[in-house]
Amino acid sequence: MGAFRWFSLFLLIGLTCGSAHAERRVALVIGNSAYKSVPRLSNPTNDATLVGGMFRKAGFDSIDIKLDLNVVEMRKALREFGGKTRDADVAIIYYAGHGIELDGNNYLIPTDATLETDTDVLDETFPLDRVLFAIEPAKQLRLVILDACRDNPFAKTMKRTVASRAIGRGLAKIEPTSPNTMIAFAAKAGSTASDGDSKNSPFAAAVVERLPTPGLDLRKAFGFVRDDVLKNTGYKQEPYVYGSLGGDDVPLIPAKPVAVGPQPNPQDSVRRDYELALQIGSREVWTAFLTQYPDGFYASLAKGQLSRIAAEEARAVAVDKAKQAEDEKARLATEHANKVEQDKAAAAARAAEDARLAAEKAKQAEEVKAAAAEQRRKDAEAAVAKALADKQAAEKALADRIANDKAAAELVAGQAAEKKAQADGEQKIAAVAPAASAPSLSPQETAKLLQSELRRVGCLASAADGDWNASSQRSLTLFNRYAGTKFDVKLASFDALDALKVKPGRVCPLVCDRGFRADGDQCSRITCRAGSRVNDDNECEKIPDKKPATAREDSRKRDEQRKQVESAPAKPQSSGQIICNSAGCRPVARGCHLQFRAGIIAGGAANSGSNVEVCN
Numbered sequence: 001m002g003a004f005r006w007f008s009l010f011l012l013i014g015l016t017c018g019s020a021h022a023e024r025r026v027a028l029v030i031g032n033s034a035y036k037s038v039p040r041l042s043n044p045t046n047d048a049t050l051v052g053g054m055f056r057k058a059g060f061d062s063i064d065i066k067l068d069l070n071v072v073e074m075r076k077a078l079r080e081f082g083g084k085t086r087d088a089d090v091a092i093i094y095y096a097g098h099g100i101e102l103d104g105n106n107y108l109i110p111t112d113a114t115l116e117t118d119t120d121v122l123d124e125t126f127p128l129d130r131v132l133f134a135i136e137p138a139k140q141l142r143l144v145i146l147d148a149c150r151d152n153p154f155a156k157t158m159k160r161t162v163a164s165r166a167i168g169r170g171l172a173k174i175e176p177t178s179p180n181t182m183i184a185f186a187a188k189a190g191s192t193a194s195d196g197d198s199k200n201s202p203f204a205a206a207v208v209e210r211l212p213t214p215g216l217d218l219r220k221a222f223g224f225v226r227d228d229v230l231k232n233t234g235y236k237q238e239p240y241v242y243g244s245l246g247g248d249d250v251p252l253i254p255a256k257p258v259a260v261g262p263q264p265n266p267q268d269s270v271r272r273d274y275e276l277a278l279q280i281g282s283r284e285v286w287t288a289f290l291t292q293y294p295d296g297f298y299a300s301l302a303k304g305q306l307s308r309i310a311a312e313e314a315r316a317v318a319v320d321k322a323k324q325a326e327d328e329k330a331r332l333a334t335e336h337a338n339k340v341e342q343d344k345a346a347a348a349a350r351a352a353e354d355a356r357l358a359a360e361k362a363k364q365a366e367e368v369k370a371a372a373a374e375q376r377r378k379d380a381e382a383a384v385a386k387a388l389a390d391k392q393a394a395e396k397a398l399a400d401r402i403a404n405d406k407a408a409a410e411l412v413a414g415q416a417a418e419k420k421a422q423a424d425g426e427q428k429i430a431a432v433a434p435a436a437s438a439p440s441l442s443p444q445e446t447a448k449l450l451q452s453e454l455r456r457v458g459c460l461a462s463a464a465d466g467d468w469n470a471s472s473q474r475s476l477t478l479f480n481r482y483a484g485t486k487f488d489v490k491l492a493s494f495d496a497l498d499a500l501k502v503k504p505g506r507v508c509p510l511v512c513d514r515g516f517r518a519d520g521d522q523c524s525r526i527t528c529r530a531g532s533r534v535n536d537d538n539e540c541e542k543i544p545d546k547k548p549a550t551a552r553e554d555s556r557k558r559d560e561q562r563k564q565v566e567s568a569p570a571k572p573q574s575s576g577q578i579i580c581n582s583a584g585c586r587p588v589a590r591g592c593h594l595q596f597r598a599g600i601i602a603g604g605a606a607n608s609g610s611n612v613e614v615c616n
Helices: 002-020 044-057 071-087 120-124 128-135 202-210 218-232 268-280 283-292 297-334 339-421 424-436 443-456 470-483 494-501 555-567
Strands: 025-031 062-067 090-096 099-102 105-108 141-147 181-185 240-244 516-519 522-525 532-534 540-542 578-581 584-587 592-597 610-615
Touching: 025 044, 025 071, 044 062, 044 090, 044 141, 044 202, 062 071, 071 090, 071 128, 090 128, 105 128, 128 141, 128 181, 141 202, 181 218, 202 218, 218 240, 268 283, 268 297, 283 297, 297 339, 339 443, 443 470, 443 494, 470 494, 578 610
Parallel strands: 025 062, 025 090, 090 141, 141 181
Antiparallel strands: 099 105, 181 240, 516 522, 532 540, 578 584, 592 610
């Protein structure tokens, strides 16, 4: 329990210190739509809800949204809000509804006002000075946003007790007397604002769009609001801001801090608290941890630890019950109790033992789950640490590269200035002199710069590691060939670096593998249409049709078959004609044909004749 008290104390101190330096911001939002004596306004309650949501998203400590307030409720809201501003740094009041200007003073109108005469304004409304009085205690910023410049229907029916008393159109100009105070009107003094055709007024929509921009000064934000409203109302309504602020930017939402150098892991504090709770390992500590961190990865691990503790407690209870059952069984046996009681005690002992074994298995299962979860935690933390280390290494490499490029650029500029100053006959000496005057670059750094430039012009495929090896020498040889230079490839010189710097793009041609073709600075795969393939010249050609292979026959066997055919007797073949006689019909023999002949009967007379078979 002592360790738990220390742990709770540490958590309380951390929470107190975290909020001690935070800026306290409070807001009061009022929207009056349901007026009893004049027609209802459609947008103020919608605008108040929208603006209140903006303050809530901006992280204000207190947001009071009040809708359709009568005179008593409005007085109470201002009084309560004034109490909240006493310890606040920023206090903002937004009002949407009807307002009226009387003798140069501005008043906000509750929903139950009737304003039958001009003197009723003093009794049934709230002067703007009362609103400013409510936000007066705020230390850094006091802001009043008035969307109350609508065309006032009360002025049309109000009776004047004094004929010379002026009731203006819209609201009157005001100059705050307190420092760091701003008053934003939806429309310039003496003009009226529009409710628009949508759910929200143009002024409220622009305020919600512009003010929450992180780091944007309020003066500039209201300038953007002015531009948006002018554009959306056809340049008929111009918002206006009165009052002044100091020279520092005053944003509604502070700008996000720019990360400089390695940033701490936001989970480090949770991890440290988890490891501290793991060392203590009591139910109270894990409960306190889950109260502080109810969600997330470590909360799941803490719930697993609580399950393990619960299983251990259940196992201990089961062991005690099993031991008590065995003792009862032994006592009955010693006292020679009747068989029924002994059997009952034995059954109870067996049940208690089964419960103990089940609790033991449950405990082992929870321990296995907790161990697996702990291993996953360690693996995840190791992966995060490795990713952070890789990121830092990449950032360091990038910084080194930028520094090297800057040094090389300065070196080239120095060489150019030196060459221009020397005579034509001393150009070679001038080219060598800057190298001697720049001892800050080692041969390895010079080689690394030269390799980087060779990679840029497409002559080197390997990494720029500062090792001037055979691969780097071959790449400089390729550059000499295609650029027409004759630099010594065995040495990484500043002359070669100068020549590479002036090349705007690729010098060495891109060489691609078979099946790929050069496409700018990349190799693209060659795609042939169906029935074609890539040949050895890296071009598409039609795939030739495969002809069936004919088997070569044995000539001796073929000759024997031919002799057998020739020696065999010829088979009779018919000519396709048929002859019929008294014996029947048969095909005409091969080599024969039918011929018609006239017949002669007895007495010398000729008959009709018939077909006869004639063979040659």
